[in-house]
Amino acid sequence: MIVAERKPMNEVLGMVQDAKRILVLGCRGCVTVCSAGGEREVEILASLLRLGMKKQGKEVETIEGTLVRQCDKEYIDGIDQWDGQYDAIVSMACGVGVNFISNLLPTAKVYPAVNTTFFGGSEEQGVWSEQCAGCGDCILHLTGGLCPVARCAKNLMNGPCGGSVDGKCEINPKVECIWQSIHDRLGRIDSQEMMNRIMPIRDWSTAGHGGPRKVLRDDLTI
Protein backbone atom coordinates (compact mmCIF):
# COMPACT_ATOMS: atom_id res chain seq x y z
CA MET A 1 0.00 0.00 0.00
CA ILE A 2 0.96 3.66 -0.15
CA VAL A 3 2.03 4.70 3.33
CA ALA A 4 1.46 8.24 4.52
CA GLU A 5 1.63 10.26 7.74
CA ARG A 6 -0.34 13.29 8.86
CA LYS A 7 1.57 16.55 8.52
CA PRO A 8 2.22 18.59 11.67
CA MET A 9 -0.82 20.72 12.54
CA ASN A 10 0.97 24.06 12.28
CA GLU A 11 1.78 23.25 8.64
CA VAL A 12 -1.81 22.27 7.81
CA LEU A 13 -3.19 25.31 9.64
CA GLY A 14 -0.82 27.53 7.68
CA MET A 15 -2.40 26.31 4.42
CA VAL A 16 -5.97 27.16 5.38
CA GLN A 17 -5.47 30.49 7.14
CA ASP A 18 -7.97 32.29 4.92
CA ALA A 19 -10.57 29.56 4.71
CA LYS A 20 -13.86 29.78 6.57
CA ARG A 21 -15.34 26.51 5.37
CA ILE A 22 -13.08 23.52 4.95
CA LEU A 23 -13.91 20.19 3.39
CA VAL A 24 -11.73 17.62 5.15
CA LEU A 25 -11.62 14.76 2.69
CA GLY A 26 -10.45 11.26 3.50
CA CYS A 27 -9.90 8.22 1.32
CA ARG A 28 -10.94 4.64 2.01
CA GLY A 29 -7.92 3.23 0.16
CA CYS A 30 -4.33 2.85 1.39
CA VAL A 31 -4.46 5.79 3.81
CA THR A 32 -7.33 4.14 5.68
CA VAL A 33 -5.31 0.95 6.02
CA CYS A 34 -2.24 2.82 7.30
CA SER A 35 -4.42 4.96 9.61
CA ALA A 36 -3.31 8.24 8.07
CA GLY A 37 -6.36 9.50 6.21
CA GLY A 38 -9.46 7.38 6.66
CA GLU A 39 -12.79 8.30 8.20
CA ARG A 40 -11.44 8.25 11.75
CA GLU A 41 -8.46 10.47 10.91
CA VAL A 42 -10.78 12.89 9.08
CA GLU A 43 -12.81 13.29 12.26
CA ILE A 44 -9.65 13.96 14.27
CA LEU A 45 -8.15 16.40 11.76
CA ALA A 46 -11.42 18.34 11.47
CA SER A 47 -11.50 18.66 15.24
CA LEU A 48 -7.84 19.76 15.40
CA LEU A 49 -8.44 22.32 12.63
CA ARG A 50 -11.41 23.79 14.49
CA LEU A 51 -9.43 23.90 17.73
CA GLY A 52 -6.33 25.36 16.06
CA MET A 53 -8.31 28.07 14.29
CA LYS A 54 -10.28 28.86 17.45
CA LYS A 55 -7.02 29.31 19.31
CA GLN A 56 -6.15 31.99 16.75
CA GLY A 57 -9.51 33.61 17.34
CA LYS A 58 -10.97 32.39 14.05
CA GLU A 59 -14.12 30.38 13.54
CA VAL A 60 -14.05 27.74 10.88
CA GLU A 61 -16.72 25.35 9.66
CA THR A 62 -15.65 21.90 8.64
CA ILE A 63 -17.37 19.32 6.49
CA GLU A 64 -16.12 15.76 6.92
CA GLY A 65 -16.22 13.43 3.95
CA THR A 66 -14.46 10.27 2.85
CA LEU A 67 -14.42 8.97 -0.71
CA VAL A 68 -14.02 5.35 -1.72
CA ARG A 69 -10.82 6.41 -3.47
CA GLN A 70 -9.32 9.74 -4.43
CA CYS A 71 -7.26 8.22 -7.24
CA ASP A 72 -10.21 7.49 -9.48
CA LYS A 73 -12.11 9.99 -11.60
CA GLU A 74 -15.36 8.20 -10.95
CA TYR A 75 -15.09 8.75 -7.19
CA ILE A 76 -13.62 12.26 -7.37
CA ASP A 77 -16.86 13.25 -9.11
CA GLY A 78 -18.49 12.56 -5.74
CA ILE A 79 -17.04 15.86 -4.46
CA ASP A 80 -19.88 17.55 -6.38
CA GLN A 81 -22.19 16.77 -3.45
CA TRP A 82 -20.43 19.51 -1.43
CA ASP A 83 -20.44 22.09 -4.26
CA GLY A 84 -20.61 25.63 -2.93
CA GLN A 85 -20.20 24.49 0.68
CA TYR A 86 -16.42 24.91 1.07
CA ASP A 87 -13.63 27.41 0.31
CA ALA A 88 -10.84 24.86 0.57
CA ILE A 89 -10.34 21.12 0.49
CA VAL A 90 -7.85 19.52 2.85
CA SER A 91 -7.19 16.08 1.43
CA MET A 92 -6.01 13.26 3.62
CA ALA A 93 -5.34 10.99 0.64
CA CYS A 94 -1.85 10.39 -0.67
CA GLY A 95 -0.39 12.86 -3.15
CA VAL A 96 -2.18 11.05 -5.95
CA GLY A 97 -5.51 12.12 -4.49
CA VAL A 98 -4.49 15.76 -4.20
CA ASN A 99 -3.22 15.73 -7.79
CA PHE A 100 -6.40 14.08 -9.03
CA ILE A 101 -8.60 16.66 -7.35
CA SER A 102 -6.44 19.41 -8.87
CA ASN A 103 -6.65 17.81 -12.31
CA LEU A 104 -10.40 17.42 -12.19
CA LEU A 105 -11.58 20.51 -10.26
CA PRO A 106 -9.77 23.35 -12.01
CA THR A 107 -10.79 26.10 -9.57
CA ALA A 108 -10.83 24.25 -6.25
CA LYS A 109 -8.20 25.09 -3.65
CA VAL A 110 -6.86 21.78 -2.42
CA TYR A 111 -4.16 21.18 0.18
CA PRO A 112 -2.32 18.04 1.35
CA ALA A 113 -2.80 17.03 4.98
CA VAL A 114 -0.42 14.08 4.80
CA ASN A 115 3.12 13.41 3.70
CA THR A 116 3.06 10.53 1.23
CA THR A 117 5.99 8.49 2.34
CA PHE A 118 6.51 5.22 0.46
CA PHE A 119 5.14 1.93 -0.89
CA GLY A 120 5.33 -0.43 2.01
CA GLY A 121 3.82 -3.01 4.24
CA SER A 122 2.78 -3.26 7.85
CA GLU A 123 5.36 -5.31 9.77
CA GLU A 124 3.28 -5.21 12.92
CA GLN A 125 0.54 -2.99 14.27
CA GLY A 126 1.69 0.61 13.96
CA VAL A 127 4.93 -0.15 12.08
CA TRP A 128 5.30 0.22 8.31
CA SER A 129 8.39 -0.18 6.19
CA GLU A 130 9.33 0.58 2.62
CA GLN A 131 9.48 -2.43 0.30
CA CYS A 132 9.23 -1.27 -3.32
CA ALA A 133 10.07 1.95 -5.14
CA GLY A 134 7.88 1.40 -8.19
CA CYS A 135 10.88 1.36 -10.54
CA GLY A 136 8.84 0.07 -13.47
CA ASP A 137 11.20 -2.80 -14.33
CA CYS A 138 11.01 -5.29 -11.51
CA ILE A 139 14.07 -7.45 -10.83
CA LEU A 140 12.81 -9.36 -7.78
CA HIS A 141 13.18 -12.69 -9.64
CA LEU A 142 16.93 -12.06 -9.64
CA THR A 143 17.26 -10.98 -6.02
CA GLY A 144 15.42 -13.60 -4.05
CA GLY A 145 12.29 -11.49 -3.84
CA LEU A 146 13.98 -8.70 -1.85
CA CYS A 147 14.28 -5.30 -3.48
CA PRO A 148 17.66 -3.54 -3.64
CA VAL A 149 16.14 -0.54 -5.42
CA ALA A 150 13.92 0.36 -2.48
CA ARG A 151 15.78 -1.31 0.38
CA CYS A 152 19.48 -0.69 -0.27
CA ALA A 153 20.47 2.81 0.80
CA LYS A 154 22.72 3.08 -2.25
CA ASN A 155 20.36 1.30 -4.68
CA LEU A 156 23.17 -1.09 -5.54
CA MET A 157 22.42 -3.69 -8.21
CA ASN A 158 25.39 -6.02 -7.97
CA GLY A 159 25.89 -7.06 -4.41
CA PRO A 160 26.75 -5.28 -1.19
CA CYS A 161 28.89 -2.19 -0.88
CA GLY A 162 31.10 -3.91 1.68
CA GLY A 163 30.25 -1.60 4.52
CA SER A 164 27.67 -3.70 6.30
CA VAL A 165 28.33 -4.93 9.84
CA ASP A 166 26.55 -7.96 11.30
CA GLY A 167 23.96 -7.85 8.55
CA LYS A 168 23.15 -4.19 9.19
CA CYS A 169 23.50 -1.36 6.70
CA GLU A 170 26.44 1.04 7.10
CA ILE A 171 24.11 3.98 6.53
CA ASN A 172 21.85 3.05 9.43
CA PRO A 173 22.64 0.25 11.88
CA LYS A 174 18.94 -0.24 12.60
CA VAL A 175 18.26 -1.26 9.00
CA GLU A 176 19.14 -4.64 7.56
CA CYS A 177 21.69 -4.71 4.76
CA ILE A 178 19.34 -5.93 2.08
CA TRP A 179 22.21 -7.35 0.05
CA GLN A 180 23.23 -9.50 3.01
CA SER A 181 19.61 -10.69 3.20
CA ILE A 182 19.47 -11.28 -0.55
CA HIS A 183 22.68 -13.31 -0.32
CA ASP A 184 21.39 -15.38 2.60
CA ARG A 185 18.01 -15.95 1.06
CA LEU A 186 19.37 -16.96 -2.34
CA GLY A 187 21.43 -19.53 -0.44
CA ARG A 188 18.38 -20.87 1.35
CA ILE A 189 16.43 -21.27 -1.88
CA ASP A 190 19.30 -22.97 -3.71
CA SER A 191 19.90 -20.07 -6.04
CA GLN A 192 23.36 -18.96 -4.92
CA GLU A 193 24.49 -18.69 -8.53
CA MET A 194 22.28 -15.61 -8.90
CA MET A 195 24.85 -13.70 -6.86
CA ASN A 196 27.40 -14.17 -9.67
CA ARG A 197 25.16 -12.64 -12.30
CA ILE A 198 26.31 -9.16 -13.30
CA MET A 199 23.41 -6.88 -13.88
CA PRO A 200 23.90 -4.58 -16.84
CA ILE A 201 23.75 -0.83 -16.50
CA ARG A 202 20.12 -0.04 -15.91
CA ASP A 203 17.87 2.13 -17.98
CA TRP A 204 16.12 4.17 -15.31
CA SER A 205 13.64 5.78 -17.68
CA THR A 206 11.05 3.29 -16.46
CA ALA A 207 11.63 4.60 -12.91
CA GLY A 208 10.46 8.09 -13.73
CA HIS A 209 13.83 9.47 -14.81
CA GLY A 210 12.34 9.83 -18.25
CA GLY A 211 9.45 11.99 -17.08
CA PRO A 212 6.02 11.10 -15.70
CA ARG A 213 4.92 7.57 -16.50
CA LYS A 214 1.67 6.30 -17.88
CA VAL A 215 0.15 2.89 -18.24
CA LEU A 216 -2.18 2.44 -21.17
CA ARG A 217 -4.11 -0.76 -21.57
CA ASP A 218 -5.75 -1.05 -24.97
CA ASP A 219 -7.75 -4.03 -23.77
CA LEU A 220 -9.41 -1.90 -21.11
CA THR A 221 -9.79 1.55 -22.65
CA ILE A 222 -13.18 2.41 -24.13
Add this chain to the structure above:
Amino acid sequence: MSFTPDIQAFTCHYTSQQTLAEGEKGLKEDGLPGSITLNRLVCTGKLQVSTLLKAFEDGADGVYVVGCPIDQCHNVMGSQRAAKRVLAIKKALVELDVEPERIEMYHQARGFHPEFIEAGQKMDKRITELGPCPFKGESK
Protein backbone atom coordinates in the same frame (compact mmCIF):
# COMPACT_ATOMS: atom_id res chain seq x y z
CA MET B 1 -8.20 36.53 38.64
CA SER B 2 -10.41 33.78 39.94
CA PHE B 3 -10.65 30.87 37.61
CA THR B 4 -12.54 27.64 38.07
CA PRO B 5 -11.47 25.21 35.41
CA ASP B 6 -13.75 22.90 33.50
CA ILE B 7 -12.15 19.47 33.80
CA GLN B 8 -13.62 16.43 32.09
CA ALA B 9 -12.64 13.06 33.53
CA PHE B 10 -13.23 9.84 31.62
CA THR B 11 -13.18 6.82 33.87
CA CYS B 12 -13.89 3.19 33.28
CA HIS B 13 -16.55 1.28 35.13
CA TYR B 14 -14.00 -0.49 37.33
CA THR B 15 -11.80 2.41 38.47
CA SER B 16 -14.83 4.53 39.25
CA GLN B 17 -16.84 2.05 41.31
CA GLN B 18 -16.53 4.52 44.17
CA THR B 19 -18.64 7.04 42.26
CA LEU B 20 -21.48 4.58 42.01
CA ALA B 21 -21.40 3.69 45.65
CA GLU B 22 -20.97 7.19 47.03
CA GLY B 23 -22.68 9.36 44.47
CA GLU B 24 -21.71 12.91 43.64
CA LYS B 25 -22.24 14.18 47.16
CA GLY B 26 -20.08 11.49 48.76
CA LEU B 27 -17.26 12.12 46.32
CA LYS B 28 -17.32 15.84 47.09
CA GLU B 29 -17.13 15.06 50.80
CA ASP B 30 -14.12 12.87 50.06
CA GLY B 31 -12.47 15.88 48.40
CA LEU B 32 -13.11 15.54 44.68
CA PRO B 33 -12.92 19.13 43.37
CA GLY B 34 -16.12 20.64 42.02
CA SER B 35 -14.34 21.52 38.76
CA ILE B 36 -14.42 17.90 37.72
CA THR B 37 -17.16 16.28 35.66
CA LEU B 38 -17.03 12.51 35.61
CA ASN B 39 -17.85 10.68 32.40
CA ARG B 40 -18.16 6.97 33.05
CA LEU B 41 -17.44 4.41 30.35
CA VAL B 42 -17.60 0.64 30.23
CA CYS B 43 -13.88 0.60 29.38
CA THR B 44 -11.39 3.38 28.60
CA GLY B 45 -10.32 1.32 25.58
CA LYS B 46 -13.60 2.46 24.02
CA LEU B 47 -12.48 6.08 24.12
CA GLN B 48 -11.74 7.56 20.73
CA VAL B 49 -9.23 10.36 20.14
CA SER B 50 -12.11 12.35 18.67
CA THR B 51 -14.15 12.01 21.90
CA LEU B 52 -11.30 13.46 23.94
CA LEU B 53 -10.79 16.27 21.43
CA LYS B 54 -14.51 16.99 21.53
CA ALA B 55 -14.21 17.60 25.26
CA PHE B 56 -11.73 20.39 24.46
CA GLU B 57 -14.02 21.69 21.72
CA ASP B 58 -16.87 21.76 24.21
CA GLY B 59 -14.83 24.02 26.46
CA ALA B 60 -12.77 21.79 28.74
CA ASP B 61 -9.63 23.36 30.18
CA GLY B 62 -8.29 19.96 31.08
CA VAL B 63 -9.11 16.32 30.41
CA TYR B 64 -8.01 13.15 32.12
CA VAL B 65 -8.63 9.47 31.80
CA VAL B 66 -8.60 6.91 34.60
CA GLY B 67 -8.24 3.31 33.51
CA CYS B 68 -7.08 0.05 35.06
CA PRO B 69 -3.44 -0.67 35.88
CA ILE B 70 -1.56 -1.13 32.63
CA ASP B 71 -1.11 -4.90 33.02
CA GLN B 72 -4.36 -5.60 34.85
CA CYS B 73 -7.07 -4.13 32.68
CA HIS B 74 -10.38 -5.92 33.06
CA ASN B 75 -10.57 -5.96 29.26
CA VAL B 76 -6.89 -6.90 28.87
CA MET B 77 -5.65 -4.03 26.68
CA GLY B 78 -8.29 -1.33 27.21
CA SER B 79 -6.30 1.00 29.44
CA GLN B 80 -3.18 0.54 27.30
CA ARG B 81 -5.11 1.68 24.25
CA ALA B 82 -6.50 4.65 26.16
CA ALA B 83 -2.98 5.63 27.26
CA LYS B 84 -1.82 5.59 23.62
CA ARG B 85 -4.72 7.81 22.60
CA VAL B 86 -3.94 10.25 25.39
CA LEU B 87 -0.33 10.31 24.12
CA ALA B 88 -1.56 11.03 20.58
CA ILE B 89 -3.49 14.02 21.90
CA LYS B 90 -0.52 15.27 23.90
CA LYS B 91 1.46 15.24 20.65
CA ALA B 92 -1.30 17.11 18.79
CA LEU B 93 -1.52 19.69 21.60
CA VAL B 94 2.23 20.32 21.27
CA GLU B 95 1.77 20.79 17.52
CA LEU B 96 -0.92 23.36 18.27
CA ASP B 97 1.32 25.05 20.84
CA VAL B 98 -0.93 24.17 23.76
CA GLU B 99 0.39 22.68 27.03
CA PRO B 100 0.36 18.86 26.73
CA GLU B 101 -0.23 18.66 30.50
CA ARG B 102 -3.84 19.60 29.84
CA ILE B 103 -4.51 15.95 29.22
CA GLU B 104 -3.35 13.06 31.39
CA MET B 105 -3.75 9.33 31.81
CA TYR B 106 -3.96 7.66 35.22
CA HIS B 107 -3.82 3.92 35.84
CA GLN B 108 -5.50 2.83 39.05
CA ALA B 109 -6.74 -0.27 40.77
CA ARG B 110 -10.45 -0.89 40.78
CA GLY B 111 -12.63 -0.19 43.75
CA PHE B 112 -12.36 2.29 46.59
CA HIS B 113 -9.09 4.12 47.11
CA PRO B 114 -7.88 7.64 47.82
CA GLU B 115 -5.85 7.78 44.57
CA PHE B 116 -9.04 8.30 42.60
CA ILE B 117 -9.72 11.53 44.50
CA GLU B 118 -6.02 12.48 44.42
CA ALA B 119 -5.93 12.29 40.62
CA GLY B 120 -8.81 14.77 40.52
CA GLN B 121 -7.09 17.08 43.00
CA LYS B 122 -3.84 16.95 41.03
CA MET B 123 -5.58 17.83 37.79
CA ASP B 124 -7.57 20.61 39.46
CA LYS B 125 -4.36 22.16 40.83
CA ARG B 126 -2.49 21.74 37.56
CA ILE B 127 -5.21 23.19 35.34
CA THR B 128 -5.97 26.04 37.74
CA GLU B 129 -2.30 27.00 37.55
CA LEU B 130 -2.23 26.72 33.74
CA GLY B 131 -5.31 28.92 33.43
CA PRO B 132 -8.03 28.85 30.79
CA CYS B 133 -7.37 26.62 27.80
CA PRO B 134 -6.02 28.59 24.81
CA PHE B 135 -8.62 26.85 22.62
CA LYS B 136 -11.21 29.10 24.21
CA GLY B 137 -9.60 31.97 22.35
CA GLU B 138 -9.21 33.84 25.66
CA SER B 139 -5.88 35.06 26.99
CA LYS B 140 -4.72 33.96 30.41
